[in-house]
Amino acid sequence: MGPIKAADIAERVARRHRHDDAGLADPPGADDLLGLIRFMRDRHPRLTTLDSNGRPVPDIAGQHAELDEALMLTRLAELEVKRLQLSLIKAARRAHMTTKQRGRPLGLGSRQGILDRERALERELDAASKYVPVHALDDQPVPVELGPAAVRDIAEDLVAHWNELLTDDGEGEDSWMADLTLKLRDLKRLGVVDLTGTDVAAIVGLVRLVVEEIDDQSAATGQPGAATSGAQAVLERARCLNHQHARSRRDGMHPEASGQAPKIP
8 A cells, every 4th residue: 555645634534524513623634643533433424415315314435435544544643653662762772771661661571572672663664664564574585694704703893892882781781792792602612613694693683783782872971982993993894784784685685696795894
């Protein structure tokens, strides 16, 4: 389904109800989405037409049209709530609210649960912007890993510069950098030399979260994300990896499809 235009629907509703009983309120405009939906729910039975004898009878077609458009508007309302929830989740993280504080109003008890909610909201909104169902996004080609050795090097360099990077360790819980450290430690303990696609995807995801965490801390405190030139260089390499991965997902192709290896400074 293509774009739903609330203003057009509001105009049609006003036109359909222009002959309603005197004294009844006019329908709300598109700027009051919930009010307009309630109006359509409550007032659609009042829609009438004239039969062959000029007598008023229920306008079944008009009532059906009104309910159909009211249901369309509920989709717009749902999307608006999801946009608001996503922006509030991110704002709560930037405001240094603890996992417990952020999760309680959402009915979520873990940092991973909050992250899963955030990703789900992003997917739903992305699908809505493309006018496709969410599952259609899964039909897009999945990018292959972006240079396993380079990905691992960047992750290890981030961990090596941990003390020089502005990560969030003040919640009484591990930061995403700690999770990245644990992932790399497990790979080393297991003697893994050649990373699988699953390993690379996990590391790339953690690198993205680490960079977001640093950016959030920097925005909230006004301090630079990196305290030294070495840490800044590593952070920029991590950003490059994130951008390359995002571009690969957007294009739906492997960066080596052109015959060129991924280029990470």
